[in-house]
Every structure is written in C-alpha cells, then in structure tokens.
Amino acid sequence: EVQLVESGGGLVQPGGSLRLSCAASGFTVNSNYMTWVRQAPGKGLEWVSIVSSGNDTDYAESVKGRFTISRDNSKNTLYLQMNSLRAEDTAVYYCARLSGGETAMSLWGQGTLVTVSS
Amino acid sequence: SYELTQPPSVSVSPGQTAYITCAGHRLGDKYASWYQQKPGQSPVLVIYQDNKRPSGIPERFSGSNSGNTATLSISGTQGMDEADYYCQAWGSRNGDYVFGTGTKVTVL
Numbered sequence: 001e002v003q004l005v006e007s008g009g010g011l012v013q014p015g016g017s018l019r020l021s022c023a024a025s026g027f028t029v030n031s032n033y034m035t036w037v038r039q040a041p042g043k044g045l046e047w048v049s050i051v052s053s054g055n056d057t058d059y060a061e062s063v064k065g066r067f068t069i070s071r072d073n074s075k076n077t078l079y080l081q082m083n084s085l086r087a088e089d090t091a092v093y094y095c096a097r098l099s100g101g102e103t104a105m106s107l108w109g110q111g112t113l114v115t116v117s118s
Numbered sequence: 119s120y121e122l123t124q125p126p127s128v129s130v131s132p133g134q135t136a137y138i139t140c141a142g143h144r145l146g147d148k149y150a151s152w153y154q155q156k157p158g159q160s161p162v163l164v165i166y167q168d169n170k171r172p173s174g175i176p177e178r179f180s181g182s183n184s185g186n187t188a189t190l191s192i193s194g195t196q197g198m199d200e201a202d203y204y205c206q207a208w209g210s211r212n213g214d215y216v217f218g219t220g221t222k223v224t225v226l
Contacts (some may be wrong), residue, residue, distance in 0.1 A: 035215070037161075044163065045153070045204050047215040061119070094160060102210040104151035104166035111160055 002026030002107065004095050016085050016116070022078040022095030022109055030073040035105060038082050038091035038114075049080065052102075054069030063089075067092070084086035085116045122205055122218035136192040138217045140205030143186060148207045148214075150188035152181060156201045164203075165190060192223070199226050211221045 004091045006022040020036075023027075036048040049069040057069050068081040078095050092113050094103035122142040130136040140150065153161035163172050163180035168188065170212050178193045188207075190201055205218035 037217075044220040045155075045206075045217040047217060050215070052133065085124070100166040101149075103149040103154070103163070104163055104206065106163050106166070106172060108160040108162070 002106060004097065004109035006093065006095055006109040006112040007095065008036050009030050009114045011117065012085055013118050014086060014095075014116055015107065016084045017081070018114060020080040020082070020093055020095075020112055020114070022080075024078065027097070028073070029071050029076055029097075030092075033102045034068065034071065035096050035098055036078075037096055037105065037108075038089075039094070039111075040088075040091040042053045043091075043112070044109045046091075053080070081113070083104045085114075089114050090114060090116045120207070120209075120216050120218055122203060122207055122216055124203075124218040124221045127224065128224045129226050130192075130195045132196065136199070136223055137225050138190040138203050138205075138221045138223065140188040140190075140207075142188075142207060142216075142218075145186050145188055146184045147206060148183075148209050150181065150183040152179075152188075152190045152207070153204045153206065154199075154201045155204065159160045161174055161204065166182075170214070188223055195223075195225055197225050210223060 005023045035050040055061040066084045071078045094111045095109045098106040099106040124199040155161040164179045169181045170182040180191045
C-alpha cells in the first residue's frame with residue numbers, strides 16, 4: 001500500500017528542538033519531490049519545506065535557518081529537523097508527495113502534532 | 119509575498135452546483151490545485167494543474183483557472199462534500215507553493 005506515516009511530534013519548550021519523521025511505503029522517497037506542510041490549530045494550510053529528487057531544498061521564510069529537511073534512502077524516510085522552536089510553530093505537520101509535474105501534493109500522511117509551550 | 123484569497127464560506131443546496139473561487143495576482147499564469155479537508159482528516163487532492171482530476175475523484179469536481187481567479191466547481195453537491203477546501207498555487211520553481219485562505223462548504 002502506498003502511504004506516508006509521520007511520527008516524532010510532541011510537546012517542546014520554546015527554543016527547543018524536535019525531529020519529525022515520515023516513513024514511506026509503496027514508493028521511494030529519493031525519486032520523488034517531498035514536502036512538509038503545517039496547519040496551526042483551527043487555521044489553514046501553510047507550506048514549510050521541499051526537497052527535490054535532485055536533493056535541492058527550499059523553505060518558507062518563516063522557518064528558514066531554523067528547520068532542515070532531509071531524507072534517509074536506506075530507511076525510505078523523510079525528516080524535518082526543527083530547531084529554535086517558537087510558539088507560532090505549534091501545528092499539525094504533514095508530509096506529502098508531490099506529483100503532477102511537482103505542482104501538487106497528491107499523497108499526504110496523517111500528520112503529527114507539535115506543541116511549543118512552556 | 120504572494121497571497122491567495124478565498125471566500126470564508128459557501129452554502130449550497132443538495133444537488134446544486136457549488137462554486138469556490140480563489141483570487142491571486144495573475145493566478146492564471148500559475149498552476150492551481152484544490153484540496154478537500156474534512157474535520158480531523160488530512161487534505162485530499164481533488165484537482166491539479168488547473169483542471170485535472172486524480173484517480174478516484176468523482177467527475178462532479180472540476181476546475182478552471184484564468185486571469186486572476188481559479189474556480190473549483192462541485193456539481194450535484196452531496197452531503198459528503200461538506201468540508202474545507204483550499205486552493206494552492208505553484209509558480210515555476212522549488213518553494214513556490216502558496217495555499218489559499220480556505221473555504222468552508224456547507225450543504226444545506
């Protein structure tokens with residue numbers, strides 16, 4: 001079955017760090033564009049980061065310099081390392097696979113909740 | 119930064135057509151996608167590259183994109199179509215992804 005399963009969310013204090021994981025099955029992450037999207041409680045969707053099949057990366061301005069996207073091909077897993085976390089980073093984080101010429105997010109995980117609070 | 123604006127809510131009677139708009143500067147020059155999100159669930163792609171339907175998405179979902187506005191149409195709307203809908207634009211480079219503000223569709 002083709003699916004994405006996120007893990008690693010939880011409660012962290014402001015200034016802390018967390019690493020999210022996104023395990024893929026049914027396809028290989030290293031041959032696809034992969035992305036992270038977040039959704040603050042009761043709010044809309046916000047694009048966070050992308051890694052291309054060629055390993056190019058990009059980030060939303062709101063997380064640039066604090067978050068790092070990466071993948072482990074041997075584990076077929078996508079990661080999001082989040083440092084210097086702020087209260088406004090509180091959200092459900094989704095990983096997704098891009099398709100349609102990398103224009104759209106065709107496969108989503110179930111999401112993992114990150115809460116930044118003291 | 120680029121912004122996409124959607125109406126906060128749209129109401130439609132069962133069996134009628136719902137139209138959800140998404141406005142952005144020269145949006146027609148970009149590719150538009152649409153996502154359906156039901157409470158407590160992950161988003162689902164319903165339209166990509168302006169007017170293409172992924173496998174498994176009913177034909178009653180259709181899209182268009184021209185000028186400054188993209189539109190998602192849901193014909194023969196059913197109760198199961200009640201959800202939040204988000205548009206998303208992609209320009210021409212990595213990182214050029216923007217979501218709209220979201221529209222709650224209610225089937226009365």
